[in-house]
Amino acid sequence: MFDVKEIREEFPILRKRVHNKPLCYLDNGASAQKPQRVLDAINRTYSSEYANVHRGLHFLSNTATDRFEAVREKIQGFLGAKSSDEIVFTSGTTEGINLISHGWAENNLSEGDEIILSVMEHHANIVPWHFLRVKKGIVLKWVEPRSDGSLPAEDILRAITPNTKLIAITHMSNVLGSIVDVKTVCKSKLTKNIPVLIDGSQAAVHMKINVCDIGCDFYTITGHKLYGPSGSGAVYIARDRMEEMQPFMGGGSMIDEVKLDTVTFNVAPHKFEAGTPGIVEMIGLGAAIDFIQDIGMDNISEHEIELTNYAQVELNQLSWLSIQGSCQGKGAIFSFNMEGLAHPHDISTILDRKGVAVRAGQHCAQPLMDHLGVKASCRASFAMYNSQSEVDILVKSLKDCYEMFN
Numbered sequence: 001m002f003d004v005k006e007i008r009e010e011f012p013i014l015r016k017r018v019h020n021k022p023l024c025y026l027d028n029g030a031s032a033q034k035p036q037r038v039l040d041a042i043n044r045t046y047s048s049e050y051a052n053v054h055r056g057l058h059f060l061s062n063t064a065t066d067r068f069e070a071v072r073e074k075i076q077g078f079l080g081a082k083s084s085d086e087i088v089f090t091s092g093t094t095e096g097i098n099l100i101s102h103g104w105a106e107n108n109l110s111e112g113d114e115i116i117l118s119v120m121e122h123h124a125n126i127v128p129w130h131f132l133r134v135k136k137g138i139v140l141k142w143v144e145p146r147s148d149g150s151l152p153a154e155d156i157l158r159a160i161t162p163n164t165k166l167i168a169i170t171h172m173s174n175v176l177g178s179i180v181d182v183k184t185v186c187k188s189k190l191t192k193n194i195p196v197l198i199d200g201s202q203a204a205v206h207m208k209i210n211v212c213d214i215g216c217d218f219y220t221i222t223g224h225k226l227y228g229p230s231g232s233g234a235v236y237i238a239r240d241r242m243e244e245m246q247p248f249m250g251g252g253s254m255i256d257e258v259k260l261d262t263v264t265f266n267v268a269p270h271k272f273e274a275g276t277p278g279i280v281e282m283i284g285l286g287a288a289i290d291f292i293q294d295i296g297m298d299n300i301s302e303h304e305i306e307l308t309n310y311a312q313v314e315l316n317q318l319s320w321l322s323i324q325g326s327c328q329g330k331g332a333i334f335s336f337n338m339e340g341l342a343h344p345h346d347i348s349t350i351l352d353r354k355g356v357a358v359r360a361g362q363h364c365a366q367p368l369m370d371h372l373g374v375k376a377s378c379r380a381s382f383a384m385y386n387s388q389s390e391v392d393i394l395v396k397s398l399k400d401c402y403e404m405f406n
Helices: 004-009 036-049 059-079 095-108 127-136 153-158 182-187 281-296 299-318 345-351 366-372 388-405
Strands: 087-090 114-118 139-143 166-171 196-199 218-222 233-237 255-260 264-265 322-324 331-336 359-361 379-380
Touching: 036 059, 036 281, 059 087, 059 218, 059 233, 059 281, 087 095, 095 127, 095 196, 095 218, 095 233, 095 299, 114 127, 114 233, 114 331, 127 139, 153 182, 166 182, 182 196, 281 299, 299 331, 299 388, 345 388
Parallel strands: 114 139, 114 166, 166 196, 196 218
Antiparallel strands: 087 233, 218 233, 255 264, 322 331, 331 379, 359 379
């Protein structure tokens, strides 16, 4: 049984007081807090098991290698991939998408080929494609969300033309909370021969993911949003797409042989992991995934759906609050403004004085901000350890803020 009070006990930082108020941490869309199990794994690795991985042959190196490589199978299970060889370690989704851009798209797309993107993408799923637009003349085609913030699969599929060579889409908006039906996109006969990349940085935190069931070619995740360390992450790459890729970075670990006149590469996935990896970071991510799996993603999702529904009702009662994204089935993210009353930075600062941590700004989604006609917004984003009482704290703090500016 899911008990949010017991869950909260696993996170030491949630006992912290801020400005003499209990911390109400609602900035999980940016980065989640870490359970004790992750902190212990990091400390244990550095204090008693650390060495560089692969080829060390001594005890500490073998131990670190075993711990490090075991994470690949944990991520395989977490994402429902067929093989751990389809999991490439990264520092997060930004590196993962850049890997696909440089390692796959640059070698398989030509001038005039089209990439379909949505206006609500994070910059990490926009900027790498602009690099290709400039370098190779790739055409970027944009699909806008509807007025309620939703992005139906049919709108994405309607944008397909004979020149479409890639669809790169978020699974869940980091601003609107909108969840995209990526399975329908991937399973459509219209995309039979079109690779689909999914940015799962937000979605993988809140729902069970099975890449085989979805049918995607690429799926990226970010460790620090999954209760793991910063600098950890992974990308699922379907085996047939891996065979079409070239390494993005060169250096140690990704090579087979290096000669003065030639170089041959290691086998996948290692050929895409150049240099000394984030050993401790990935081991920490493995501990975070164990933690999530032990609780059960279905249990987490059920709790967060209830929390989202409660927050939606409570926030909608604030007539002076403008909320971006109101579609049915949205995830636990709420972006909002007090139009004409206060700048989001001022709102965030006042909330902070009440112990409430939210994000303010453009949330690395400037095209979406332009589309919505706002310069910035505040964002409250929830996690497994948040409670309905924290929604009440947020609402009360917003009311206090409104009274201050009104």
